[in-house]
Amino acid sequence: MDKQEFLNNIKEKFPDAVRETIVLKRNRATVEIDSSAILEISEHLLSELDMRFIIATAVHTKRGIEILYHYADDTDGNIFNINVILPVENPEIESLANRISAANWIEREMHEIMGITFTNHPEPEALISEGNWAEGVYPYRKDITQQN
Numbered sequence: 720m721d722k723q724e725f726l727n728n729i730k731e732k733f734p735d736a737v738r739e740t741i742v743l744k745r746n747r748a749t750v751e752i753d754s755s756a757i758l759e760i761s762e763h764l765l766s767e768l769d770m771r772f773i774i775a776t777a778v779h780t781k782r783g784i785e786i787l788y789h790y791a792d793d794t795d796g797n798i799f800n801i802n803v804i805l806p807v808e809n810p811e812i813e814s815l816a817n818r819i820s821a822a823n824w825i826e827r828e829m830h831e832i833m834g835i836t837f838t839n840h841p842e843p844e845a846l847i848s849e850g851n852w853a854e855g856v857y858p859y860r861k862d863i864t865q866q867n
Contacts, residue, residue, distance in 0.1 A: 733759070747798045747800070749801075749802050752801055773790060779861045812838065814838060831845060831846060
């Protein structure tokens with residue numbers, strides 16, 4: 720599926736959830752969505768568009784805690800990112816781990832280093848932080864007030 724076809728599909732199927740679409744490179748596009756639509760859109764990508772979940776990444780920006788969910792269309796090598804922005808005060812989103820087993824560890828890691836709560840996660844136990852830093856300390860969060 721080419722990038723424009725993908726973007727049109729998502730905008731048409733989820734008009735109330737899509738906030739912005741961006742074509743980044745020859746083989747990559749991003750759709751920023753409302754976080755409440757993550758389960759529905761992920762299911763669409765997996766079941767209807769036959770995409771593969773690669774990984775998710777999180778970063779603390781001036782906009783909030785951003786998560787990029789990376790999906791691949793293995794038929795043509797395109798990568799599609801689903802971007803959500805969560806408030807720093809309460810970064811919470813539904814877990815994909817109940818549907819996508821590959822999301823289990825990365826969600827646990829993002830919880831520990833960024834403080835994101837993944838609602839209904841099947842295995843919320845600590846993965847990497849035990850003994851490494853205090854509970855409630857999120858080492859990958861930034862002090863945004865200090866940045867230019």
